[in-house]
Amino acid sequence: MKTAVEIDVNSGIGTAVMPKISHSRGYSCSMLNNTQPFSEIFDPAQGQPGLIQEIPELRATKILECTQCGKCAAACPLVLSGFSFYNKRVIQTIVVGFKDLILNDSSIWACQSCNRCTEVCPMGVDPFEIMLATRRMAVREYALPTTAIEGIKSLYDTGHAVYISEAGIPRKKLGLPETPPTTTTYHEALLEVQTIMKKTVLAELGLIPMGVFGITERL
Amino acid sequence: MKVGFFIGCNTAFNRPDLELAVRYAFPRLGVELDDLIGQSCCPTSGTMPSIDLVGWCALGARNYAIAEERGLDMITVCSTCFGSLVRTRYYMLTNRGIQKQVNRILQEIGREYKGISRVRHATPYLYKEIGLEKIKEAVKYRLDGLTVALQPGCLTLWPSQLQADKENDPFHPQILREMCEALGASVPGYSRLLDCCGMGAMRSTDMERSFYLAERKITSIRTEINPHLIVTGCSSCLIQLDTTQEFLQKRRRIYYEIPVLHYMQLLAFCLGADPEAVTSMSRIRPDRVLLDLLLRYQ
Ligand code: SF4
Ligand code: SF4
Numbered sequence: 001m002k003t004a005v006e007i008d009v010n011s012g013i014g015t016a017v018m019p020k021i022s023h024s025r026g027y028s029c030s031m032l033n034n035t036q037p038f039s040e041i042f043d044p045a046q047g048q049p050g051l052i053q054e055i056p057e058l059r060a061t062k063i064l065e066c067t068q069c070g071k072c073a074a075a076c077p078l079v080l081s082g083f084s085f086y087n088k089r090v091i092q093t094i095v096v097g098f099k100d101l102i103l104n105d106s107s108i109w110a111c112q113s114c115n116r117c118t119e120v121c122p123m124g125v126d127p128f129e130i131m132l133a134t135r136r137m138a139v140r141e142y143a144l145p146t147t148a149i150e151g152i153k154s155l156y157d158t159g160h161a162v163y164i165s166e167a168g169i170p171r172k173k174l175g176l177p178e179t180p181p182t183t184t185t186y187h188e189a190l191l192e193v194q195t196i197m198k199k200t201v202l203a204e205l206g207l208i209p210m211g212v213f214g215i216t217e218r219l
Numbered sequence: 220m221k222v223g224f225f226i227g228c229n230t231a232f233n234r235p236d237l238e239l240a241v242r243y244a245f246p247r248l249g250v251e252l253d254d255l256i257g258q259s260c261c262p263t264s265g266t267m268p269s270i271d272l273v274g275w276c277a278l279g280a281r282n283y284a285i286a287e288e289r290g291l292d293m294i295t296v297c298s299t300c301f302g303s304l305v306r307t308r309y310y311m312l313t314n315r316g317i318q319k320q321v322n323r324i325l326q327e328i329g330r331e332y333k334g335i336s337r338v339r340h341a342t343p344y345l346y347k348e349i350g351l352e353k354i355k356e357a358v359k360y361r362l363d364g365l366t367v368a369l370q371p372g373c374l375t376l377w378p379s380q381l382q383a384d385k386e387n388d389p390f391h392p393q394i395l396r397e398m399c400e401a402l403g404a405s406v407p408g409y410s411r412l413l414d415c416c417g418m419g420a421m422r423s424t425d426m427e428r429s430f431y432l433a434e435r436k437i438t439s440i441r442t443e444i445n446p447h448l449i450v451t452g453c454s455s456c457l458i459q460l461d462t463t464q465e466f467l468q469k470r471r472r473i474y475y476e477i478p479v480l481h482y483m484q485l486l487a488f489c490l491g492a493d494p495e496a497v498t499s500m501s502r503i504r505p506d507r508v509l510l511d512l513l514l515r516y517q
Binding site: 082116128144159175201 | 376420
């Protein structure tokens with residue numbers, strides 16, 4: 001497994017550590033780093049040249065159109081709640097070439113996929129698409145939070161990113177079938193989902209046990 | 220009229236009472252629901268979309284293919300499902316290369332994506348296909364005298380350019396408001412109407428920040444309009460606003476609670492569903508509000 005970035009062991013990114021519970025202001029929260037990460041001044045000359053070219057390859061093609069006008073940031077819930085790397089800043093950090101800054105921070109994983117930024121961008125950049133492409137870049141460095149891995153594993157194992165095995169009890173009480181008419185009821189449907197997932201980059205990355213490339217679940 | 224019911228993970232496993240409400244309301248308005256047997260996750264953006272665009276589209280396309288085989292559109296009560304499925308359709312229809320790659324994958328499971336079926340959000344679907352007048356005629360119980368605060372749900376509104384049933388002005392959404400007014404409720408605006416509820420990826424990444432957004436929203440609702448209920452069009456908003464209030468109370472951030480219902484739950488109630496059943500998973504019980512209304516009809 002390659003790791004191109006130094007990962008902060010406390011960040012929870014890319015490692016299978018249990019969520020860290022902190023009790024600041026009494027909230028139990030924050031398995032990941034998203035404190036304002038830099039107090040030092042960065043020298044743009046130190047940035048990785050050509051980083052921006054990775055983004056269109058990961059299917060966000062309009063990043064070069066961005067003028068840094070800031071409309072997307074003004075609309076973004078990540079800004080409102082104090083995350084460090086929101087749409088506009090992710091774009092500029094990629095332009096300058098500081099991949100590690102983004103990858104060591106949880107912000108991109110907190111993106112709500114709300115599409116406010118895409119709605120307001122005057123340049124048609126589709127900043128949400130860039131947030132997703134940046135996640136794809138992070139995944140290829142194995143820098144993703146454990147919650148994301150759990151979601152992907154659940155999707156593969158059950159066909160649902162969110163799956164609650166005890167849901168059968170309240171469902172039954174309501175007179176609904178214990179499992180919904182989805183992959184959780186129809187095994188052949190689940191096999192279809194797994195067949196599809198095995199045909200994607202996910203299998204090459206080996207993030208979850210899929211019975212391919214010799215990676216299987218160890219009991 | 221028939222439409223596929225794309226249930227979505229959160230509705231199926233977290234809020235089956237909402238699933239029940241949809242299954243109650245739609246047939247009573249003359250829309251038959253198809254189960255889209257074998258449907259899966261949309262998939263949500265933290266999973267395949269964050270790994271690979273073609274893989275995302277392929278899983279979305281499989282859900283579409285199930286609807287297409289039945290010649291149906293799909294409805295969903297979840298903004299996340301809606302947003303994911305709207306996007307994959309857009310990618311496949313605007314990029315032939317992607318569609319080809321997807322169909323090569325789907326071949327393995329004997330399915331094909333043709334690009335016929337659409338996904339539609341349940342509330343705008345009823346607004347367009349059934350209309351306010353028919354809904355008014357069908358309801359048994361009206362909500363006159365009730366004040367509700369709205370929470371439309373991000374992906375219901377944005378990106379508007381990709382949506383079939385878009386609002387005329389997504390920054391001044393009308394559909395959910397008119398739908399609530401049709402049931403008799405009064406629906407004043409409030410300053411943080413368009414704010415995000417904080418559910419979703421943010422909640423799983425950083426609860427503190429997620430709850431901060433919910434608190435801003437709920438405080439604005441309470442201080443500005445003090446409604447009987449919060450009504451949302453999105454199953455994620457439903458879960459977030461219903462569950463965070465308990466937490467905020469414990470933290471002494473708020474000293475009240477406002478029950479939260481999905482529009483489909485409220486509609487099912489008005490159409491005559493058992494209020495306890497269609498809200499059975501609510502943490503904040505809406506019983507007092509709903510039973511008060513029922514008493515008027517005794
Ligand atoms: S709104 Fe568009 S052009 Fe402006 S900063 Fe954001 S992405 Fe760039
Ligand atoms: S989609 Fe993500 S980046 Fe864009 S406004 Fe929403 S939270 Fe911010």
